[in-house]
Amino acid sequence: MKFKSFLAKPFASIVSKNIKKGMQTAVEDQENILKYLIKTARITQFGKEHRFAELNDYKQFRQSVPVRNYEQLKHYIEEIKAGKHNVLWRGQPLYFAKTSGTVSGTKYIPISKESIHNHINGARNALLCYMAETGNTAFADGKLIFLSGSPVLERVGGIPTGRLSGIVNHHIPRYLRKNQLPEYETNCIEDWETKLGKIVEETIRQDMTLISGIPPWMQMYFDELIRRSGKPVGELFPRFSVMVYGGVNFEPYQAKLFQSIGRKVDGIETFPASEGFFAFQDTQTEPGLLLNTNSGIFFEFIPADEIGRENPRRLSLGEVETGVNYALIINNNAGLWGYDIGDMVKFVSVDPYRLVVTGRTKHFISAFGEHVIGEEVEYSLLKAAKEDNVHITEFTVAPYVSNDAGKSYHQWFIEFENEPEDIRHFSQKVDQYLREKNAYYDDLISGNILQQLIITPVRKNGFIDYMRSIGKLGGQNKVPRLSNDRKIAEGLTQWIKN
Structure with a gap:
């Protein structure tokens, strides 16, 4: 029964040490990633249009590649959907992550065979850093719930397409499958309230040790568990010890969630999006989320007071300061270039680079x-x-x-x-x-x-x-x-x- 937790200890230690080493080379890693992205995408339609073969450094890159939102990149996505290869990135995307946009309607975010590892390893590394720091590996032997979207994928332009959480569900390691809840059929239910009821039925008598999801979902899940059992969540699940969350600021939900549990549990915060897994909580003792600086994404930052200007300053990682709000811009190995993801961040530390999400640029x-x-x-x-x-x-x-x-x-x-x-x-x-x-x-x-x-x-x-x-x-x-x-x-x- 304790086989998984036993094996997790040395693996967590190795990964945690590598992440700490990466803290010292973050700026250099970012420079190398930009060079790799430019070199790899020279053969693409986008790379040819933006003279990638002539670019040698970040200054030239930002002069050649403007900041864009989804609507301004949409015509490239439409060409990919029509079956064209080598448009934004080499070949075609492995998936489209489908997400809702207020202006563009449904957005189709490309995920490549190179970028899928960013989404999977980011969440994995957050858990392994927690294990290495706290010594708590016992939760790996219990039941783990990931409150996610449906893993059912449709095809758009021949490319498998669905919600990011549903796509990632297909890549959960085999050794965790037996621990994972809810069952695949339950995860496929589209109606949230029907799905929630089924999840509660499946989990209410299980040995739940880790629960993951965005805080509003978790609160609805907890409310229904309490309504059916009359017990606090922590009493229902005595070994529940880790809560993984992201997507919204945790603080407004924290008091009620812990009240529903009946005791405190450890939390691991993450910063995921359809466009990439950007940062994660690497320690329980320091504020902020560690920026994922060596995972196929080159980050740029625009000072918040310059958002909306015709030519705002674009800063690389080595130029940021603590305490300043920035719009987060990404360039990644799935073909998003100068892409404004719509989030604002503020660094609480630059040694290492840890940040907090401070809001949406449009909110x-x-x-x-x-x-x-x-x-x-x-x-x-x-x-x-x-x-x-x-x-x-x-x-x-x-x-x-x-x-x-x-x-x-x-x-x-x-x-x-x-x-x-x-x-x-x-x-x-x-x-x-x-x-x-x-x-x-x-x-x-x-x-x-x-x-x-x-x-x-x-x-x-x-x-x-x-x-x-x-x-x-x-x-x-x-x-x-x-x-x-x-x-x-x-x-x-x-x-x-x-």
């Missing part, structure tokens, strides 16, 4: 010039919630624009696990912390252009019902923290608490 409020970002609203709300012992289930923020001076405000839709005793006083605290965090917002309040934020409580499960109503419950879908318009706010109207 902000600047209806009045304040440019409030996700990191700021999460900090303000969680600080006030901690002081008042308030637990938050979910929230989103939108601007309310009035034609009357001093009447416009930020409207916060919050689903509370337990409401504050005085919601007006609570909103004043959140507002004050946001003013301290964002000078532009503070100026607007001081100048009577905005009034203090207003909190609108959402009834229990209101966000779940809203996501269900728009067909985005489960899957990879998350509620945006911030919107610069009223679309989500208006959609939530029917679930506002009386």
